[in-house]
Amino acid sequence: MSEKIIDVWMQHPTARFLSEPFFDSLKKWTRREFTDTIPLEATVRAMDEAGVAVGMMAAWHGPQGALIGNDQVAEWIAQFPDRFIGIAAVDLARPLVALRELRRCVRDLGFRGLRIVPWLWGLPPDDRRYYPLYAECIELDIPFCLQVGHTGPLLASEPGRPIPYLENVAIDFPELRIVAGHIGAPWTAEMISLATKFENVYIDTSAYKVSRFPPEFRSYLQSHGRAKIMFGSNYPMLTPSACLADLDSLALEEATRADYLGQTASRVFRLD
Numbered sequence: 001m002s003e004k005i006i007d008v009w010m011q012h013p014t015a016r017f018l019s020e021p022f023f024d025s026l027k028k029w030t031r032r033e034f035t036d037t038i039p040l041e042a043t044v045r046a047m048d049e050a051g052v053a054v055g056m057m058a059a060w061h062g063p064q065g066a067l068i069g070n071d072q073v074a075e076w077i078a079q080f081p082d083r084f085i086g087i088a089a090v091d092l093a094r095p096l097v098a099l100r101e102l103r104r105c106v107r108d109l110g111f112r113g114l115r116i117v118p119w120l121w122g123l124p125p126d127d128r129r130y131y132p133l134y135a136e137c138i139e140l141d142i143p144f145c146l147q148v149g150h151t152g153p154l155l156a157s158e159p160g161r162p163i164p165y166l167e168n169v170a171i172d173f174p175e176l177r178i179v180a181g182h183i184g185a186p187w188t189a190e191m192i193s194l195a196t197k198f199e200n201v202y203i204d205t206s207a208y209k210v211s212r213f214p215p216e217f218r219s220y221l222q223s224h225g226r227a228k229i230m231f232g233s234n235y236p237m238l239t240p241s242a243c244l245a246d247l248d249s250l251a252l253e254e255a256t257r258a259d260y261l262g263q264t265a266s267r268v269f270r271l272d
Contacts, residue, residue, distance in 0.1 A: 006262040006271070007055045007240055009145070009181045009206030009232030012043045012076055017060060017067040021154070038236060040076055044083060050233075050240035053262070054082075056113065056269070058145075059089035062120040070101065074109045085271070086111035087145060092121050092129050099136055106140045112269045113179070115145040118159035125159070126168035134173045143177040143202075143268055148191055149184040152207070162190040170198040177268055181206045181232055183217055192220050195228045202268055206232030210246040218250060226256040230265040 011017070015037045047055055057076060060067040070088055077084045088105035090098035105111040114137055118125055125146055137144045148166060150157040159165065162184050170178060181204045184191030195201045203225075205213070213221070221229050233240040252260065266272055 003258050004262045005052045006265040007052045007233050008204045008230050008265050010055045010235040011058045014068050046239050050244055052240045055084050056087050057084040058087040058115050061089035061091055070105050087113045087115045095132050102136055113143045113145050117147050119151040119155045124165035126165045134176050138175045143179045145179040147182050148180040149182045162187050162194050170201050183208055188214050188217050202228050204230045204232035207234040209243050227259050227264055229260055231261050
């Protein structure tokens with residue numbers, strides 16, 4: 001592949017992250033065992049194998065605390081500054097602390113987005129606790145990233161329904177750039193409708209191989225959704241090479257393929 005590929009959803013897992021029991025179901029589905037911390041060089045090799053130029057490296061924070069800390073992500077980026085860009089995570093239960101931490105991550109650490117995983121908190125994205133962070137994302141000119149669709153880990157899926165929860169956010173914050181990961185299955189049609197309806201709503205394909213794209217999603221990417229979808233892997237649960245293995249089967253036009261693999265992400269995350 002000659003295109004510049006950007007993986008918008010990946011994480012380099014810590015032992016703390018891998019130890020969480022709710023990830024056991026993902027380990028079973030992917031037939032991968034994670035018993036030790038993965039070396040950072042192994043993550044870079046996985047990117048190289050797929051031709052991924054840049055990975056959006058995410059921190060994780062939930063009610064149980066930091067599973068992957070922002071400062072840890074910054075240390076990894078310092079080791080490979082041309083390969084990784086940070087995505088912040090904050091404590092949703094402490095609004096003022098979360099706002100200050102988000103500002104620090106963007107202004108001092110150079111991070112380019114905020115991700116909150118609704119199933120981790122058991123709170124849909126239109127909960128009032130998110131709203132100050134949405135306003136700050138707009139002020140900082142960064143996207144808000146989240147998971148949509150069913151929950152692979154052993155927690156409830158309801159917070160991942162795109163309609164009405166994410167739709168309410170898009171209505172209340174029309175200036176907020178929203179990147180919804182994991183395509184929204186089994187509510188993929190709802191997610192497509194939101195990306196079609198709202199100018200600043202986008203979808204990333206993390207956690208899905210091309211071979212598992214639902215038919216309506218394939219059609220959307222091949223047609224009027226070409227500038228609304230971006231590539232993500234959800235590494236290490238899936239490798240970028242596995243996610244891209246059947247890309248040619250989509251028969252994308254050259255411009256659509258370039259948008260999907262990196263150009264849309266570059267625009268949305270202001271990477272140029």
